[in-house]
Amino acid sequence: MLILVGVIVVAVVKYQNRYKKHLEEIEDLRTSYDRELLYAQLEIQERTLRTISQEIHDNVGQVLSLVKLNFFSIPPQADINVQNKVDLSKELITKAIYDLRNLSKTLNPDYLKKQLFSDLIQAELEILRRSGSFQTTFIANGSERSFESQKQLIVFRIFQESINNIIKHSKANTVSVTIDFNDDKADLQIKDDGNGFPLSQTEDHPRGTGIGNMIFRAKLIGASLDIASEVGSGCCIRLQIPKYKTL
Amino acid sequence: MLLSFVISAVFFKRDRDLRLISILLLLSVLTETIVYTRYILSNKTEVLYFIYHIFIPLEYLLLTMYLQKYVGSPFTRKVMLWSIPVFVLASLAISWSQHFRYPGWNVNAEGILLIAWVIIVLFTLKPDRSLFILELPVFWISVGLLTYFSGGFFFNFIYNSLLEKETTLASNLNWMINKVLNCLLYLLIIVGYLCLRRSLSRRY
Numbered sequence: 096m097l098i099l100v101g102v103i104v105v106a107v108v109k110y111q112n113r114y115k116k117h118l119e120e121i122e123d124l125r126t127s128y129d130r131e132l133l134y135a136q137l138e139i140q141e142r143t144l145r146t147i148s149q150e151i152h153d154n155v156g157q158v159l160s161l162v163k164l165n166f167f168s169i170p171p172q173a174d175i176n177v178q179n180k181v182d183l184s185k186e187l188i189t190k191a192i193y194d195l196r197n198l199s200k201t202l203n204p205d206y207l208k209k210q211l212f213s214d215l216i217q218a219e220l221e222i223l224r225r226s227g228s229f230q231t232t233f234i235a236n237g238s239e240r241s242f243e244s245q246k247q248l249i250v251f252r253i254f255q256e257s258i259n260n261i262i263k264h265s266k267a268n269t270v271s272v273t274i275d276f277n278d279d280k281a282d283l284q285i286k287d288d289g290n291g292f293p294l295s296q297t298e299d300h301p302r303g304t305g306i307g308n309m310i311f312r313a314k315l316i317g318a319s320l321d322i323a324s325e326v327g328s329g330c331c332i333r334l335q336i337p338k339y340k341t342l
Numbered sequence: 343m344l345l346s347f348v349i350s351a352v353f354f355k356r357d358r359d360l361r362l363i364s365i366l367l368l369l370s371v372l373t374e375t376i377v378y379t380r381y382i383l384s385n386k387t388e389v390l391y392f393i394y395h396i397f398i399p400l401e402y403l404l405l406t407m408y409l410q411k412y413v414g415s416p417f418t419r420k421v422m423l424w425s426i427p428v429f430v431l432a433s434l435a436i437s438w439s440q441h442f443r444y445p446g447w448n449v450n451a452e453g454i455l456l457i458a459w460v461i462i463v464l465f466t467l468k469p470d471r472s473l474f475i476l477e478l479p480v481f482w483i484s485v486g487l488l489t490y491f492s493g494g495f496f497f498n499f500i501y502n503s504l505l506e507k508e509t510t511l512a513s514n515l516n517w518m519i520n521k522v523l524n525c526l527l528y529l530l531i532i533v534g535y536l537c538l539r540r541s542l543s544r545r546y
Binding site for chain 2: 105109111114116
């Protein structure tokens, strides 16, 4: 009788162990599938952005350059008002071409992968500063190392998403970005002095929402994303990115 | 037994694997009905053991066909299926040599094989994503078979000799051991079927 009970108990325990392993395998498969799906989505997204970037550069940029050329070929006007308008138009066209060129670059994944990450951050903060609505600071500590190109692209998109959120929702005046390059990881912090938001808003963000995408992209590259915020106290986003590109 | 058969009839269409158990329960009910009717008609002097010598190979066939579905190893499944004709012939040979008396040796031979298959099933059962082992019908049926065949093992060997020497004692022991084990077996089969009802509602 005891042997019988023993056999049954051992069988149940062994089944339970196999059951746990089975659940873990299913979870791994699910995670792997989600990862592949997201990579595919990101690839499609980046291809679209590349196409838009090329269209901006090849079509819109070219047209504006021709417009600029036409304006610069207008001889000086006797009427001061007309001349002022021509000069203003030249400035605006030049600014538009400059902004479009920057936009084209930040959309183009091939360009982003080749740049130093700190240069990309500074360029993005420069655009923010030129809008006149924000004061920005950027501090880079440690010696900069390159990320894997795909990882750099994903981290930069997370950074862009957080900047977009600051522009759209925070009503902040100051944005400060710090990046620490350590031996085995990089630590990126983005702080603003805006309205802030209750943290519970971030806990159930599904994929497809801005924060949801940030969290999922961070998981995809094995990074950890922490969001600290309180109403009235601004927001601090911290992204810890493991491992660099091995040269 | 009758209750387990009725419950199995209710679930007959809902699970393909358990249909074999349902058919087995039907055969069991028919066998016991025939044996008991003959026993009553003969004024309780004669037990038709001959019927059991036909029933036991059929029982082994159905149970092995059922259990082999839950074994992962193709080699083991083949061995189980090949054991069916081997056992049927061996059982008939034993029955002939024992002059169709109480089929103690047949039951024990069947028991040894079924205990082995049940242990293999219990230790190699593939995890079902949504169900714990205690919610699987095959678990309860296997435990029932394990209890029944291991419980009556030693008694089955000595029953025929005991019947010749101590008839009353043999009858009493037979009632105590076999009947109790039978009740336990059919109770666990019923639990298995009730788990089926639960598992069907939780699967997707």
